[in-house]
Amino acid sequence: MPVSPQDRFIETLGLISQTEGSPRISGQILGCLVLANEPLSLTEIAERLDVSKASVSTNVRLLEIRGMARREAMRGSRQDHWAVVENPHQQVLATLADRFRRNADTVKSIAADFPEDDSGEGARVAGFAEFYLRSADFLDSWAQTLATTDQHEKETPPHVG
């Protein structure tokens, strides 16, 4: 039988998530939430994807840490519900920027430990740190661009000096 567009979208996000070094299920959950466009319970997600509730529990919280999903309370239900945030990708870029900034710090401190007359080793290492630092800046400005040029223009975009 033919696979529905929904299933293909979910599976594709799972594969992308996997190639980016994250659990496949986290991408699938994201796709699930995007399609639903309304808060889903843990059980609903688990049944939709045919995986254990334990996996959904851990991975949905991973999405929360990355800023792509948020927990919501639904009146009349004891269950937690989960939904995608308004601009999920923007949050991811910010997280990535943080990681790059940590890389920059780490490498920079290493570069400082090289002696002066090292035939340029320390300078080249410092160049790496420089790259990571500038990358972090780029990612932030990129996220900013996403925020201000959102195609739906639902509200006035936040301006950060």
Place this chain on the structure above:
Amino acid sequence: MPVSPQDRFIETLGLISQTEGSPRISGQILGCLVLANEPLSLTEIAERLDVSKASVSTNVRLLEIRGMARREAMRGSRQDHWAVVENPHQQVLATLADRFRRNADTVKSIAADFPEDDSGEGARVAGFAEFYLRSADFLDSWAQTLATTDQHEKETPPHVG
């Protein structure tokens, strides 16, 4: 005994490589080449990192595919030698941009398969494709900036759109 700055740099690049979803050794090799600043043979790299020549062979070619290292012939030696390219990160960004563009294509074709009256599912999927496409553009322009900008002068990020 205290670990040398060189070893810490190599190990750090290995860890970064690992968290980005690539083999640890590929990052270590990169660090090795950056420190040496001169073409190294397969054997030299393997001995420096204390790993098998097989691993170095496969992973140094991975670096080549990603555009970060290049093979060099040294006169007077039958061995292949390897060196980092001038601007390694620039190439990586271009590779990443390609991947995002493929993501965009895949998701876009899926979005096209949704019916019109799907309560916005297709539109939201298309939004994902849009993000990947714009991301690819941004990565390209970013790489361009790295290419034309000197290591030490800083430039304002480009605006995509």
Place this chain on the structure above:
DNA sequence: CGTATCGTTCAATATGTACTGAACGATATT
């Protein structure tokens, strides 16, 4: 030619981690 020195490939192993099922604590319901 025969030999030695390369780099690559391939099957096998080691290793990390994603994922699951079951147990647990916490909260709501009766």
Place this chain on the structure above:
DNA sequence: AATATCGTTCAGTACATATTGAACGATACG
């Protein structure tokens, strides 16, 4: 208070892949 319904945690398993040692083909050297 007793029971039921949640979500999370944790030990164990399954799985993917990074890494290795050995075998191989190719090329240079004697």
